[in-house]
Amino acid sequence: MSTDPGSAARWEDVYRDRGADRVSWFQRQPQPSLDLILQAAGDRRAGVIDVGGGASPLAVRLVEAGFGDITVLDVSGRALDASRRAAETALGAAPRAVTWVRADLLAWQPARTWTVWHDRAVFHFLADPAGRAAYLAALRQATEPGGIVVLGTFAADGPTHCSGLPVTRWTAEELAAELGGGFTLLHSRRHEHRTPAGGVQPFTWITARRT
Numbered sequence: 001m002s003t004d005p006g007s008a009a010r011w012e013d014v015y016r017d018r019g020a021d022r023v024s025w026f027q028r029q030p031q032p033s034l035d036l037i038l039q040a041a042g043d044r045r046a047g048v049i050d051v052g053g054g055a056s057p058l059a060v061r062l063v064e065a066g067f068g069d070i071t072v073l074d075v076s077g078r079a080l081d082a083s084r085r086a087a088e089t090a091l092g093a094a095p096r097a098v099t100w101v102r103a104d105l106l107a108w109q110p111a112r113t114w115t116v117w118h119d120r121a122v123f124h125f126l127a128d129p130a131g132r133a134a135y136l137a138a139l140r141q142a143t144e145p146g147g148i149v150v151l152g153t154f155a156a157d158g159p160t161h162c163s164g165l166p167v168t169r170w171t172a173e174e175l176a177a178e179l180g181g182g183f184t185l186l187h188s189r190r191h192e193h194r195t196p197a198g199g200v201q202p203f204t205w206i207t208a209r210r211t
C-alpha cells in the first residue's frame with residue numbers, strides 16, 4: 001500500500017471499504033469548523049474552499065448558513081460523489097453554491113482565489129518538508145491577502161496514525177510557525193473529536209489571517 005497521502009487510489013479504497021459515514025473522521029455536525037468559519041468570515045459572499053473536504057457535511061452547512069461560493073476539493077472522486085449526493089439529499093438539488101473539484105492538492109494549480117481556506121485533517125498527513133512546502137505554496141496561491149486559514153490537525157497528544165498512515169501532530173504555536181511570517185494567528189483551540197467507533201481524537205485548531 002502506498003504511504004503517499006496524495007495517492008488517489010488509496011483514498012478511493014478507504015471510502016469504498018468503509019463508507020463515507022464510517023471513516024474515523026466522520027462528523028454529522030462539522031464543528032468546530034463551522035463556528036470558526038462563521039467567526040472569521042462574517043460576510044456570506046466570502047468564497048470558501050474546503051481542501052481535502054472529502055464527504056464532510058461542511059459544504060451543506062455553509063449553504064444553509066447563507067454562503068454562496070463554496071468549493072470542495074479532494075483527490076477522491078468517491079468522496080466527492082458522496083458529498084454531492086448528500087448535498088442533493090439535504091438541499092433538494094445539487095446546490096449552485098457548491099463546486100466540487102477533484103485534484104491532488106500538492107500538484108494543483110488554483111485558477112482563482114478564495115477568502116477562506118479550510119482544512120480538517122489533511123495537513124497532518126504531510127510528513128516531509130517538501131509536501132508541506134507544496135501545500136503552503138497552494139495555500140498562498142489560492143488565498144487573498146487578508147484571507148483566512150482555518151486549519152485542524154491532530155494535537156500533540158492525538159493519534160499517531162490515521163487510516164494506516166503516519167501523521168504529524170501539532171500544537172497551535174507549531175502550526176502558526178509553519179505557516180510562516182505571512183500569516184497572523186487569530187485564534188486557537190483544542191477540540192476532541194469522537195469517532196463513529198467511540199474513540200476520542202484530540203485536534204488542534206487555528207485560525208490565521210494572511211497579511
Ligand SMILES: C[S@@+](CC[C@H](N)C(=O)[O-])C[C@H]1O[C@@H](n2cnc3c(N)ncnc32)[C@H](O)[C@@H]1O
Nearest residue numbers: 005006011052053054056074075104105120121
Ligand atoms: C482524514 S480525511 C478528512 C476529510 C474531511 N476534511 C473531513 O473532515 O471530513 C482526509 C481527506 O483528504 C483527502 N486527501 C488526502 N490527500 C489529498 C491530496 N493530496 N489532495 C487532495 N485531497 C487529499 C482524502 O481523500 C480525504 O478525503
